[in-house]
Amino acid sequence: MGKGGMSHGSAGEAKDGEEENMAAWLLGINTLKIQPFKLPPLGPHDVKIRVKAVGICGSDVHYLKTLRCADFIVKEPMVIGHECAGIIEEVGSEVKKLVPGDRVALEPGISCWRCNLCKEGRYNLCPEMKFFATPPVHGSLANQVVHPADLCFKLPGSVSLEEGAMCEPLSVGVHACRRANIGPETNVLVMGAGPIGLVTMLAARAFGAPRIVIVDVDDHRLSVAKELGADDIVKVSTNIQDVAEEVSQIHKAMEPGIDVTFDCAGFNKTMSTALSATRAGGKVCLVGMGHSEMTVPLTPAAAREVDVVGIFRYKNTWPLCLEFISSGKIDVKPLITHRFGFSQKEVEEAFETSAGGGNAIKVMFNL
Amino acid sequence: MQDRIREREREREREMSGGIVEVKEHKDGEENMAAWLVGIKTLKIEPYHLPPLGPHDVKVQIKALGICGSDVHHFKNMRCANFIVKKPMVIGHECAGIIEEVGSQVKTLAVGDRVALEPGISCRRCNLCKDGRYNLCPEMKFFGSPPTNGSLANKVVHPEYLCFKLPDNVSLEEGAMCEPLSVGVHACRRANISPETNVLIVGAGPIGLIVLLAARAFGAPRIVIVDVDDCRLSIAKNLGADETIQVSTNIQDVCEEVVKLQSAMGSGIDVSFDCVGLNKTMSTALNATRSGGKVCLIGLAQSETTVPLTPATVREVDVIGIFRYRNTWPLCIELLKTGKIDVKPLITHRFGFSQKGVEDAFETSASGRSAIKVMFNL
Numbered sequence: 001m002g003k004g005g006m007s008h009g010s011a012g013e014a015k016d017g018e019e020e021n022m023a024a025w026l027l028g029i030n031t032l033k034i035q036p037f038k039l040p041p042l043g044p045h046d047v048k049i050r051v052k053a054v055g056i057c058g059s060d061v062h063y064l065k066t067l068r069c070a071d072f073i074v075k076e077p078m079v080i081g082h083e084c085a086g087i088i089e090e091v092g093s094e095v096k097k098l099v100p101g102d103r104v105a106l107e108p109g110i111s112c113w114r115c116n117l118c119k120e121g122r123y124n125l126c127p128e129m130k131f132f133a134t135p136p137v138h139g140s141l142a143n144q145v146v147h148p149a150d151l152c153f154k155l156p157g158s159v160s161l162e163e164g165a166m167c168e169p170l171s172v173g174v175h176a177c178r179r180a181n182i183g184p185e186t187n188v189l190v191m192g193a194g195p196i197g198l199v200t201m202l203a204a205r206a207f208g209a210p211r212i213v214i215v216d217v218d219d220h221r222l223s224v225a226k227e228l229g230a231d232d233i234v235k236v237s238t239n240i241q242d243v244a245e246e247v248s249q250i251h252k253a254m255e256p257g258i259d260v261t262f263d264c265a266g267f268n269k270t271m272s273t274a275l276s277a278t279r280a281g282g283k284v285c286l287v288g289m290g291h292s293e294m295t296v297p298l299t300p301a302a303a304r305e306v307d308v309v310g311i312f313r314y315k316n317t318w319p320l321c322l323e324f325i326s327s328g329k330i331d332v333k334p335l336i337t338h339r340f341g342f343s344q345k346e347v348e349e350a351f352e353t354s355a356g357g358g359n360a361i362k363v364m365f366n367l
Numbered sequence: 368m369q370d371r372i373r374e375r376e377r378e379r380e381r382e383m384s385g386g387i388v389e390v391k392e393h394k395d396g397e398e399n400m401a402a403w404l405v406g407i408k409t410l411k412i413e414p415y416h417l418p419p420l421g422p423h424d425v426k427v428q429i430k431a432l433g434i435c436g437s438d439v440h441h442f443k444n445m446r447c448a449n450f451i452v453k454k455p456m457v458i459g460h461e462c463a464g465i466i467e468e469v470g471s472q473v474k475t476l477a478v479g480d481r482v483a484l485e486p487g488i489s490c491r492r493c494n495l496c497k498d499g500r501y502n503l504c505p506e507m508k509f510f511g512s513p514p515t516n517g518s519l520a521n522k523v524v525h526p527e528y529l530c531f532k533l534p535d536n537v538s539l540e541e542g543a544m545c546e547p548l549s550v551g552v553h554a555c556r557r558a559n560i561s562p563e564t565n566v567l568i569v570g571a572g573p574i575g576l577i578v579l580l581a582a583r584a585f586g587a588p589r590i591v592i593v594d595v596d597d598c599r600l601s602i603a604k605n606l607g608a609d610e611t612i613q614v615s616t617n618i619q620d621v622c623e624e625v626v627k628l629q630s631a632m633g634s635g636i637d638v639s640f641d642c643v644g645l646n647k648t649m650s651t652a653l654n655a656t657r658s659g660g661k662v663c664l665i666g667l668a669q670s671e672t673t674v675p676l677t678p679a680t681v682r683e684v685d686v687i688g689i690f691r692y693r694n695t696w697p698l699c700i701e702l703l704k705t706g707k708i709d710v711k712p713l714i715t716h717r718f719g720f721s722q723k724g725v726e727d728a729f730e731t732s733a734s735g736r737s738a739i740k741v742m743f744n745l
Contacts, residue, residue, distance in 0.1 A: 125682060125683055179683075293674070293677075294677065295671060297672075298672045299672060303448065305687075307686060308680070310679060311680065311683065312683050
């Protein structure tokens with residue numbers, strides 16, 4: 001049954017003396033309930049993890065509000081959450097590299113490992129992907145989950161469980177920087193200073209980007225970006241007529257020319273700005289997914305050989321994320337702005353806080 | 368009085384050659400003539416005064432010249448994208464000819480050599496040029512892109528390093544075809560076409576057909592080509608397309624057509640070339656291409672496009688733009704010489720270099736359909 005299901009019947013299903021596994025279930029629009037979550041049996045290559053830290057993602061909020069996210073539709077109750085870390089409680093018979101007590105960060109998605117995309121290493125694009133909290137697969141905002149051992153990455157001693165949970169959003173930034181070939185010669189523009197814009201900025205710096213300019217409509221988020229090391233910040237509007245003027249402001253802020261732009265918002269305006277602002281021969285990396293149909297000046301960009309590179313989740317990023325965090329090259333701790341415990345009331349408040357945006361960057365559960 | 372007349376003549380000559388050169392007395396006998404774009408849909412054959420021959424230049428007697436869609440666009444609109452024709456300009460850029468004179472420092476070419484010309488002179492100093500991406504040079508001087516005069520003329524002066532000697536078995540017309548062929552070659556390189564890439568080509572016009580030939584030469588195992596016009600599709604089939612599919616201009620048909628295309632390909636579509644550049648063609652390409660694949664945008668029909676961009680990026684389908692070409696002549700000539708590519712079937716109409724010939728040629732090219740490449744023989 002893959003990732004487990006709702007417990008039916010009485011709480012007597014649990015073994016005597018053992019507490020029942022509870023999870024936050026998405027039951028309907030704006031309706032989360034903590035209820036029992038029955039885990040699947042432990043396979044030989046699986047581990048059981050006591051989840052200790054879970055971050056809330058924009059996609060989790062989107063599911064809560066609309067019961068869908070792009071083409072994924074929640075048709076039956078589903079456990080929410082996917083950015084997590086915890087402590088190994090039990091290991092399957094064939095598990096060699098992990099033992100109970102190990103602190104691990106979890107990579108959410110289980111791909112098929114058989115299709116051409118998987119064999120080619122692009123497993124993030126696997127059509128059979130089973131991903132925490134992408135329907136119909138249950139998520140990990142629970143006391144315990146069962147997961148393949150090779151998707152659990154041991155945390156170095158200096159890395160906290162919260163930082164372990166942050167590897168998931170950080171992975172998006174890392175994957176984007178790899179696809180866009182960020183290095184010591186790429187000047188970077190980041191559109192949007194939300195959680196994804198900020199992790200992308202941190203990742204770009206870790207990859208050696210010499211100059212990073214970040215833009216947003218929100219002053220507070222821009223000041224957070226400045227504190228996190230942006231070389232320059234530019235406030236922009238939501239008005240598409242302002243693109244030309246903003247592009248020249250951005251060019252002034254980034255004198256030598258923009259090699260790569262990350263659109264971490266994904267709207268017509270942000271893409272139009274990105275396509276105009278990026279130098280000939282550069283790249284625009286579309287990370288944010290605001291709209292599904294976009295009206296953008298694609299042809300003038302194509303005629304300057306500005307390529308558009310798409311980003312879907314990540315692949316093979318956990319080891320590098322842990323390396324960045326443990327070496328101090330990246331500090332994700334300032335992104336964790338709010339913390340909540342795992343109770344009905346706090347789950348509701350946490351999602352409300354995350355959905356509110358503003359000065360909430362990463363809302364973290366401590367279980 | 369004589370002085371004033373002569374001064375006025377000189378002034379006119381300066382104007383005609385773009386005002387870049389000193390005035391010289393015409394030699395007795397033939398004057399260099401060119402096809403000047405003087406207004407909307409108005410081409411006139413008039414004298415064209417050449418600049419002096421620099422030490423690294425050659426003078427080329429033009430023998431073959433093809434008409435490009437951009438030439439027709441300039442002809443009809445006095446502009447093409449951001450290039451605006453503000454004063455009379457010689458048209459044309461797809462050419463080949465015979466060396467007539469060489470500058471004092473020219474080492475690799477001699478009088479009598481048959482050469483194909485790469486149209487664009489880049490600055491060779493800026494970062495893009497030094498990086499090898501000289502096609503993107505902001506100071507590019509390109510035949511027939513205002514304000515640079517083109518090459519539909521008896522003679523032109525051009526740098527030695529942009530003239531490529533033709534092997535004996537490659538004709539001057541094939542030499543002129545190197546220019547459009549270069550667009551296909553550059554696109555295939557940027558899209559990494561190989562024996563493992565199944566290719567979809569949207570649009571079977573001159574560019575789509577050339578991309579078909581180039582993709583095959585780069586080893587593409589399976590090529591499906593689509594168009595709205597069944598005449599062009601049958602040409603594509605004759606040129607070696609594995610399968611051709613007729614599509615509509617109606618954007619509502621995208622979903623249905625994508626299904627047809629994917630089943631015509633059998634396995635996934637690795638690379639799609641949009642050789643048209645309209646909303647519908649881009650949408651089709653983005654939806655039809657497999658996850659992790661590429662869409663190469665060559666056709667530049669519309670400046671703003673409404674496309675389903677996010678689903679494409681959510682499947683990591685990258686969009687790669689193509690602007691002209693770089694370092695493609697040697698490979699084009701090699702492909703023509705060895706017969707790996709045969710461009711001759713693309714030359715459907717021929718005209719001579721006369722006022723009427725020029726007018727008829729442009730009209731034919733503009734009409735599309737069975738006219739693929741219209742070629743001047745001078």
